[in-house]
Amino acid sequence: MSEGSPVEGFIKRVLSPARLGSMSLHAAAVALSLLFAVTVLGLILAAYGTRPSAVIDVVGEYALTGPGWVAIVNKSTTYFLAGLAAAVGFRMYLFNIGIDGQYRLGVFAAAVVGGALGLPMLLQIPLMILVACLVAGAYAAIAAYLRAERGVSEVISTIMLNAIATGVISYLLSPKRFGVLEDGSSNVQTALIPESGRLPAISIPGAGEVYGFTVIAVIIGILYWLVTERSRFGFELTATGSAPRAALLSGTNPRRMVMITLIASGALAGTVGLPELLGSTHRYGISFPSGLAWVGLSIAIVGRNHPVGVALGALLWAFLERCALPLDLLGVPKEVISVVQASVVLAVVAMYELVHQISERRERRRAAAFARPAAPQGSPA
Numbered sequence: 001m002s003e004g005s006p007v008e009g010f011i012k013r014v015l016s017p018a019r020l021g022s023m024s025l026h027a028a029a030v031a032l033s034l035l036f037a038v039t040v041l042g043l044i045l046a047a048y049g050t051r052p053s054a055v056i057d058v059v060g061e062y063a064l065t066g067p068g069w070v071a072i073v074n075k076s077t078t079y080f081l082a083g084l085a086a087a088v089g090f091r092m093y094l095f096n097i098g099i100d101g102q103y104r105l106g107v108f109a110a111a112v113v114g115g116a117l118g119l120p121m122l123l124q125i126p127l128m129i130l131v132a133c134l135v136a137g138a139y140a141a142i143a144a145y146l147r148a149e150r151g152v153s154e155v156i157s158t159i160m161l162n163a164i165a166t167g168v169i170s171y172l173l174s175p176k177r178f179g180v181l182e183d184g185s186s187n188v189q190t191a192l193i194p195e196s197g198r199l200p201a202i203s204i205p206g207a208g209e210v211y212g213f214t215v216i217a218v219i220i221g222i223l224y225w226l227v228t229e230r231s232r233f234g235f236e237l238t239a240t241g242s243a244p245r246a247a248l249l250s251g252t253n254p255r256r257m258v259m260i261t262l263i264a265s266g267a268l269a270g271t272v273g274l275p276e277l278l279g280s281t282h283r284y285g286i287s288f289p290s291g292l293a294w295v296g297l298s299i300a301i302v303g304r305n306h307p308v309g310v311a312l313g314a315l316l317w318a319f320l321e322r323c324a325l326p327l328d329l330l331g332v333p334k335e336v337i338s339v340v341q342a343s344v345v346l347a348v349v350a351m352y353e354l355v356h357q358i359s360e361r362r363e364r365r366r367a368a369a370f371a372r373p374a375a376p377q378g379s380p381a
Contacts, residue, residue, distance in 0.1 A: 140266020
């Protein structure tokens with residue numbers, strides 16, 4: 001490897017003392033957060049008189065198996081996309097709580113279009129993905145406009161828009177419009193998507209099938225990292241969120257960035273329901289979950305807006321939810337999982353704030369040492 005090569009420069013940056021110190025602090029913060037959550041779970045189990053060994057045995061039987069891991073990966077794909085949608089907003093300190101309404105409108109529109117058309121797979125699936133992203137992004141544009149042009153908090157507007165989305169979908173999902181009533185059932189769903197609109201799954205022998213959209217989710221995560229970490233737009237995104245006035249003086253339009261960020265967050269939210277639509281249900285109905293906005297926000301906080309961290313947070317969330325059934329079999333309410341998840345978020349926020357304070361002290365000491373004049377040669381130290 002030649003001296004001064006790009007590879008050598010990258011290794012030096014990654015293995016620099018400052019970078020290693022920062023990485024070790026963040027790793028310690030995550031470890032302490034998980035330890036806190038495990039402690040909370042242990043106290044709850046003790047209150048119910050449940051032995052930890054019994055929990056481990058039952059969790060191993062239901063979660064730590066081939067089919068269990070496949071179910072965890074499938075669920076975490078949905079959570080990963082919700083986390084990325086929230087992370088885009090967090091880059092500018094914007095809280096897109098409308099992910100839930102945006103994703104449901106997007107996947108509903110994709111299901112209607114997919115059920116009405118019979119195009120070849122290479123056209124049908126990309127069209128459904130595009131429709132979901134466009135509809136969800138357009139719905140997020142309402143909150144983006146209110147925030148950028150009228151100063152309305154995106155928290156309030158997106159919460160209200162979630163309620164509106166629920167009403168709109170209920171209206172459109174009637175048998176007189178886009179709903180189809182199953183024979184002998186009162187369950188109303190959209191028309192079944194033909195074979196050309198179904199994404200092939202990845203078969204795992206002896207375990208089950210992983211959603212084919214998981215591969216697309218990985219690609220989306222890579223593109224997210226390239227845009228936010230390796231592009232001018234990503235720099236403007238972070239700079240505008242941290243210092244809007246300074247960004248304005250440098251030529252960046254904060255209102256424009258707010259619009260683009262919330263619309264991009266909404267477009268990403270449109271992909272949240274696609275793993276299940278294209279890989280499992282093949283129609284939109286009441287089986288699609290609600291409350292994914294809070295899940296996405298929590299995972300983005302735990303993962304610190306980095307795609308790798310968001311992926312690990314999504315796997316953790318899916319694993320904990322998989323453990324709900326074993327706990328219920330032992331007489332421990334499944335709501336305990338929600339308590340543990342909230343404990344993880346609370347501990348992560350507290351630990352990251354501590355890491356931030358420690359890092360600031362290090363930087364001040366480093367700056368003071370750099371500014372201190374060197375003693376002249378020959379003089380006593």
